[in-house]
Amino acid sequence: MTRLARRAAHGLLLLLAVSSLSFVLVELAPGDYFAEMRLDPRVSESTVRALRARYGLDRPLPERYLSWLASLARGEMGYSFAYAQPVGRLLWPRVLNTLLLTVTATALAWLIAVPLGVWWATLRRGPADAALAGLTAVLLALPHLLLALGLLLLAVRTGWLPAGGMVSLGHERMTWSARMADVAVHLVLPVTALLLGMVPVLLRYVRAAVAGVLDAPFMRAARAHGVPERRLLLWHALPAAANPVISLFGLSLAGLLSTSLLVEIVVSWPGLGPLFLEAILARDFYLVLGPVLASTVLLVGGNLLADALLLAVDPRIRSERA
Amino acid sequence: MKGRASLSVALAALAAMHLAAIGASFLSPYDPTEQNRSLPYAPPTRLHLVDGEGRFHFRPVVYRMSRRGPEGSYEEDRRQSYRMLFLVRDLDAAGAPAGRIHLFGVEEPARVFLLGTDGFGRDQLSRLLHGARISLFAGLLATVLSLGVGWLLGTLAGYYGRWLDSILMRSAELFLALPWLYLLFAVRAVLPLRVSPGQAFMLLVLVIGLVDWARPARLFRGVVLSARERSYVLAARGFGASDLYLIRRHIAPQTFGLLLTQAALFAPQYVLAEVTLSFLGLGVSEPAPSWGNMLATLQQYHVLASYWWMWAPGLALLAVSLAYYALSEALECRRGPTFA
Numbered sequence: 001m002t003r004l005a006r007r008a009a010h011g012l013l014l015l016l017a018v019s020s021l022s023f024v025l026v027e028l029a030p031g032d033y034f035a036e037m038r039l040d041p042r043v044s045e046s047t048v049r050a051l052r053a054r055y056g057l058d059r060p061l062p063e064r065y066l067s068w069l070a071s072l073a074r075g076e077m078g079y080s081f082a083y084a085q086p087v088g089r090l091l092w093p094r095v096l097n098t099l100l101l102t103v104t105a106t107a108l109a110w111l112i113a114v115p116l117g118v119w120w121a122t123l124r125r126g127p128a129d130a131a132l133a134g135l136t137a138v139l140l141a142l143p144h145l146l147l148a149l150g151l152l153l154l155a156v157r158t159g160w161l162p163a164g165g166m167v168s169l170g171h172e173r174m175t176w177s178a179r180m181a182d183v184a185v186h187l188v189l190p191v192t193a194l195l196l197g198m199v200p201v202l203l204r205y206v207r208a209a210v211a212g213v214l215d216a217p218f219m220r221a222a223r224a225h226g227v228p229e230r231r232l233l234l235w236h237a238l239p240a241a242a243n244p245v246i247s248l249f250g251l252s253l254a255g256l257l258s259t260s261l262l263v264e265i266v267v268s269w270p271g272l273g274p275l276f277l278e279a280i281l282a283r284d285f286y287l288v289l290g291p292v293l294a295s296t297v298l299l300v301g302g303n304l305l306a307d308a309l310l311l312a313v314d315p316r317i318r319s320e321r322a
Numbered sequence: 323m324k325g326r327a328s329l330s331v332a333l334a335a336l337a338a339m340h341l342a343a344i345g346a347s348f349l350s351p352y353d354p355t356e357q358n359r360s361l362p363y364a365p366p367t368r369l370h371l372v373d374g375e376g377r378f379h380f381r382p383v384v385y386r387m388s389r390r391g392p393e394g395s396y397e398e399d400r401r402q403s404y405r406m407l408f409l410v411r412d413l414d415a416a417g418a419p420a421g422r423i424h425l426f427g428v429e430e431p432a433r434v435f436l437l438g439t440d441g442f443g444r445d446q447l448s449r450l451l452h453g454a455r456i457s458l459f460a461g462l463l464a465t466v467l468s469l470g471v472g473w474l475l476g477t478l479a480g481y482y483g484r485w486l487d488s489i490l491m492r493s494a495e496l497f498l499a500l501p502w503l504y505l506l507f508a509v510r511a512v513l514p515l516r517v518s519p520g521q522a523f524m525l526l527v528l529v530i531g532l533v534d535w536a537r538p539a540r541l542f543r544g545v546v547l548s549a550r551e552r553s554y555v556l557a558a559r560g561f562g563a564s565d566l567y568l569i570r571r572h573i574a575p576q577t578f579g580l581l582l583t584q585a586a587l588f589a590p591q592y593v594l595a596e597v598t599l600s601f602l603g604l605g606v607s608e609p610a611p612s613w614g615n616m617l618a619t620l621q622q623y624h625v626l627a628s629y630w631w632m633w634a635p636g637l638a639l640l641a642v643s644l645a646y647y648a649l650s651e652a653l654e655c656r657r658g659p660t661f662a
Binding site for chain 2: 014015018021029137138140141142145146149153156157253254255256257258261262265277279280281283285291292296299300
C-alpha cells in the first residue's frame, strides 16, 4: 500500500506543477480573448478595457493566479469568456464523454487482444502467423487521422452508421432504452477508430509476453504432469505474462488519450477534443487550461490504476516491497 | 538478407519522396496557388494516345474540360485536342517564355491536372508536391531538433548524474505528464494563431521538436548510464581522460545505433503531427499547401464522399508512414535484439 500511496502523492505533486506551469505559460501568451475582440470595429477601446477589468484581467499575475487556484478548489477552474460560464461546468460532461469513449475502447481492445494474442503465441510459422504479422504491421503504420477519415467515409457512403456526433435529432424525446441504443450506435465509429489503433500494439505485446513464458521450466513441468493445453495457457502462461502487458496499459494510456483527442475532433464526438480546439481557436485561455488539467488527471489516475492492477496480479512485485 | 533488402527499398522510397519534394517546382506543372475558378473539383485529366478522329499520337493529347451549369458533371470537349509538352517554360505577361522550367505542361489554353483540382480549381498534383516540402521537411527537421536536444540532455543527465540528473529527469516527467497531443495543442495555444506560412513552418518545427525532448532524453540517459560503468570507460578515466574525450570517444558511439532507430520511429510521428495541426487549422494556413490543410477539405462530407482525388495527400502520408515503418523495422533487425 505504501508503494501506491507514494505514487499517488507523486502524481498529485506532478499535477500541481503542471497546473501552475500551464497557468503561467498561458498568462504570458501574447493576445487574449478580448484582443481578438478589438479587431471588430464596432467594439470600442473603452468597452474592451471595461470587459477586461470585469473579468479581472487587469490585475497583476500573482493575484490572478491565487484567484484561479481558489476557483480551482471550488471546482470552477476559472471562467470561459466565450461561453460565459465557469470552465468546470463545461468540462465535466466533456470528460465523461471522453471517458465513455476511451473506457469502452480499452475494454473491447483487451477482450479482443488477449485471447487472440495467446492464440497467436501458440501458432507455428504459417499462413495465419504471417497474416497476423502483416496485418498488425500495416495497422501500426497507418496514421490515426487517415483511419478516422476512412471510417467516416465508410459511414457517409454506406449510411450504415451515423457520421459523427453522439446523439441523433430528437434524442431528448426518446425512451431511456432508445437513448442508450442511440448513443451506442454513435459510439461504433470512434470506438472502431481507437480499436484499430490500439489492438495491434496490444496484440504484439501479448504475443511476445506469452511466447516468452511458453518454454519456461514451470510450463514444461506442468505439461509433463498432463495439464491440458488450454488450461496450461490460461492458468499458467497468461498470469506469468501479465506483468509486461499490464505495464503496457499504463504506458499506452497517453497514446490512447492523444488518439482519442484527434478522433473526437474528426468525428465530432463531444468529448474534450472539440472543446479544446474551440478554446484554442477562440484564445479562451481558462478554457484551454481545462482539458490540459483534465488530461493530466486522467493520465495520472490511469497510471495509478495500472500500478494497483500490477500489485494485485503479480506476486513478485508484492514480495519486492518486503 | 531480407532485412538488408527491405532497408534499401525503404531508404530508396524515402529518398525519392524527399527529392520529389525538393524538386517540387520543376515536377509540378503549375503554381500551387494558381486558381482556375471555372474548374472547381475537376477530376484528373485523362491522357489520350488516340484522339477523337481516331489518329494515333506519339505524345499524349488532352481535351479541355467543361460542364453544363455550375453543378453539372465534367465532360471532355472532343472537338479540339491539345498536345502535351515537356520541359516547358512559364510564360510572362507578354506571352514570351520566361521564368521556371516545368517537367511537363500542355498547350494553352488547355490545362492538365493529373490529380484533379480542389475547390478553387488549383492543381492537386502541384499542391501535393509543394505540400510535401512543408510536411516532410517539418517532420525531418523536428526529428533532428527533438533527438538533438534529447540526446544532449540525456547524455548530460546520464553522464554527470547527481543534481543535474535530478533536475533534468524531474522536468522530463513534467513534459511526460500530459498526453503528447494535448501538450502539443497546449503549447500551440499560447503562440500566435495567425502567422505567415514561412513563420508557421518554423513555429511547427520548433514546437513539435522541442515539446518531445523528454522521451529521447530518458532513453539516452539509460544507455549512457550503463555505458559509463563499462570497465574500459572506467579504465580510460583512470588514465586521466577528460569528460569531453570520454563522451566523444567511448560513450557517444554507443548511442548512435539507438539514435538511428529512434529517428526512423519519430520522423513519421512528427510528419503526422504537422499534418494534424495544419488539418485542424493550427498550422500552415491557406493558400500555402501542406498535406494537413489539403486534407482539411475532407471535413466537408460532400468532398469526403464525392471527390476521391482529394484523398491524394492521405495516400502520400500513408506511403511515408509505411516507408518509415519499414525503415525502423529493418534498422531494428540490424541492431539485433540486444537492446532491452
